[in-house]
Amino acid sequence: MKKNILAVLGVALIVSCGTNQQKDQEFMVLKGATAYDGNGGVISNSVVIIREGKIEAIGDSSLEIHGNSTQIDLSGKFIAPGLVDAHVHFAQTGFFDGRPDALDLRDSIDYNMLQSHLQNYPDRYYESYLRSGVTAVYDVGGYPWSIGLQVSAEYNLNAPHVAAAGPLITPVSDQNLLPLNTPGQKQLVNLRSPEFGRQVVRQNSSLGSTGIKIWQIALDDPVFMEGLRAVADEVALQGNKLIVHATGLDQAKEALRLGAKVLVHSVDDQPVDEEFITLAKQAGALYCPTLVVMRGYFNAFKSLKGGFLLEDPNNTVDVDTRKLIQSATLFYDYLPNPEGYSSMITNYESYVNSLEKTMAENIMRVHQAGIPIAVSTDAGNPGTLHGISIYDEMEAMQQAGIPAADILVMATKNGARTMEREGDFGTLEAGKMADLIVLDADPAADIRNMRSISHVMRGGLLRPVDQPFEDNPKDE
Ligand SMILES: [Zn+2]
Structure with missing residues (x-):
C-alpha cells in the first residue's frame, strides 16, 4: 500500500530502504518543512516521525x-495540524433544500428523502472536508443519527473525526419546527417543560452526544426559561456540556450564567461588554464566531438570479452539491415574493454588512480579552459549503484583525478543545494522531495561504488534495 500511495504524492521521496526488513518496523518521516505545531510554536527544517497513524516524534533537523x-x-x-471546523451540520447541504424554513423547495426536492439520503450517505461530505484540510468537525445540531457518526467516522480514514451534539432544544413551537423535522425523527425539539428538557438531555447523553445544544434563548418566555434552567442542571448531572446558539448579547450572557461552555456563534446585535467578558471567563467558555454564514445566505439568495460563484480549484465540493448550486437559477420561482427580489437583496446585503461589522469588532474584543476562539463556519447552511468554507471563515477572521498565526491555533488546537479531543489531535506533538496538512505557502504570513494546501494526512495516511480519493490506489 505504502509504495502506491507514495507514487501519487507528488513530493520527493529521498530514501526508501530496508526492503528485507519487517514491514511493521517501517515508518514515515516528513523532513524539511516549516512546521506550525498548533500551540503557537514553529520549527524550521522540521522532522516529523510518523508510525502507526501517530506522531512518534517531532523536532528540528x-x-x-x-x-x-x-x-x-x-x-x-x-x-500544520489538520484543520478543525467547530460548527457544521451534516443534515444540511449548503443550499436551500436543507433549509425549507429559509426557502421552500420541497415541491422539487423532497425533504424527507433528502434527510434519508444524508443519513445513509454522510460520506457525501467527508471527502470535501478532508480535501479542504479539515480533519475534524463538530456537528453542533442534527438528527439523532449524527451522534453515531462519532464512532463510524473515527475509524474511517476517508472521514474527518466527528463530534456531534444531536437534537437541539429550542423555544420555537413544534408547529414552526415542522419544516425542519421529518415524520420519523426530530432534529429540533420544543422545550415544553422542565421534565421534558431533562428527558432530552438524558436521551442525547445516553446516545453519547458531545454537548447539549440550545437553539435560541427566549428571555421573555417564562416556560422556556424555567425549562432551560432544568436543562442546564441536568446537563451537569449527566456530565455533559451546554452549548448555545445565542447571537444577542443579553441571551449570550444568560447562557454563560447557566454555565454554557461553547457559544456557537458571535454576538452580533451589539458590542460585547465587560460583563460578557467576565461571564465568559467564569464559565470557561469557547467562542465560535461563524463570521461567514450570514454572507452565505446572502450569496445563496443572490445565486437564484446570478448563479453561484464557486471558488474550488481542487474540486473538493461533492458532485451532488455542485450540480445543485450550479442550477440555482432554476429555483428563482420558489421565492415567495419574486417581485420584491431586488429590494430584498439590497436590504439583505446592508443587514449582513452591519452584522459583519459588529461581529468583527466583537471577535477582536473577545480575542484581546483572552477568551479562546475556535474557527467555525456553520457549514451546511445555504451558501456555506462543507469543507471549503473554512478558508472564507479564516479570511474573515484575518480581515477582522486577528493575526494569521493566532488563527492557525484557533483552527487547530482550539477546535480540538471545543470537540473535547485535545488529547488526540489539534497539535503536532509526540503521541497525537498524525493528522496534518502540507502547504506550499506560509499560513502564518497570511491566512489566505491556507488555500495553497497540497496534501492532507489523516491517521498517518498522506494524500494529495487535488485528486478524488477513489483515484488513489487501493489497499493491496
Ligand atoms: Zn449551526
Whole structure:
C-alpha cells in the first residue's frame, strides 16, 4: 500500500530502504518543512516521525531517525495540524433544500428523502472536508443519527473525526419546527417543560452526544426559561456540556450564567461588554464566531438570479452539491415574493454588512480579552459549503484583525478543545494522531495561504488534495 500511495504524492521521496526488513518496523518521516505545531510554536527544517497513524516524534533537523523509514522531503513547504471546523451540520447541504424554513423547495426536492439520503450517505461530505484540510468537525445540531457518526467516522480514514451534539432544544413551537423535522425523527425539539428538557438531555447523553445544544434563548418566555434552567442542571448531572446558539448579547450572557461552555456563534446585535467578558471567563467558555454564514445566505439568495460563484480549484465540493448550486437559477420561482427580489437583496446585503461589522469588532474584543476562539463556519447552511468554507471563515477572521498565526491555533488546537479531543489531535506533538496538512505557502504570513494546501494526512495516511480519493490506489 505504502509504495502506491507514495507514487501519487507528488513530493520527493529521498530514501526508501530496508526492503528485507519487517514491514511493521517501517515508518514515515516528513523532513524539511516549516512546521506550525498548533500551540503557537514553529520549527524550521522540521522532522516529523510518523508510525502507526501517530506522531512518534517531532523536532528540528537534529532529531535522530533510527531504523527503516520512508522519508519525504518537504523542504520549502509548510505543515500544520489538520484543520478543525467547530460548527457544521451534516443534515444540511449548503443550499436551500436543507433549509425549507429559509426557502421552500420541497415541491422539487423532497425533504424527507433528502434527510434519508444524508443519513445513509454522510460520506457525501467527508471527502470535501478532508480535501479542504479539515480533519475534524463538530456537528453542533442534527438528527439523532449524527451522534453515531462519532464512532463510524473515527475509524474511517476517508472521514474527518466527528463530534456531534444531536437534537437541539429550542423555544420555537413544534408547529414552526415542522419544516425542519421529518415524520420519523426530530432534529429540533420544543422545550415544553422542565421534565421534558431533562428527558432530552438524558436521551442525547445516553446516545453519547458531545454537548447539549440550545437553539435560541427566549428571555421573555417564562416556560422556556424555567425549562432551560432544568436543562442546564441536568446537563451537569449527566456530565455533559451546554452549548448555545445565542447571537444577542443579553441571551449570550444568560447562557454563560447557566454555565454554557461553547457559544456557537458571535454576538452580533451589539458590542460585547465587560460583563460578557467576565461571564465568559467564569464559565470557561469557547467562542465560535461563524463570521461567514450570514454572507452565505446572502450569496445563496443572490445565486437564484446570478448563479453561484464557486471558488474550488481542487474540486473538493461533492458532485451532488455542485450540480445543485450550479442550477440555482432554476429555483428563482420558489421565492415567495419574486417581485420584491431586488429590494430584498439590497436590504439583505446592508443587514449582513452591519452584522459583519459588529461581529468583527466583537471577535477582536473577545480575542484581546483572552477568551479562546475556535474557527467555525456553520457549514451546511445555504451558501456555506462543507469543507471549503473554512478558508472564507479564516479570511474573515484575518480581515477582522486577528493575526494569521493566532488563527492557525484557533483552527487547530482550539477546535480540538471545543470537540473535547485535545488529547488526540489539534497539535503536532509526540503521541497525537498524525493528522496534518502540507502547504506550499506560509499560513502564518497570511491566512489566505491556507488555500495553497497540497496534501492532507489523516491517521498517518498522506494524500494529495487535488485528486478524488477513489483515484488513489487501493489497499493491496
Ligand atoms: Zn449551526
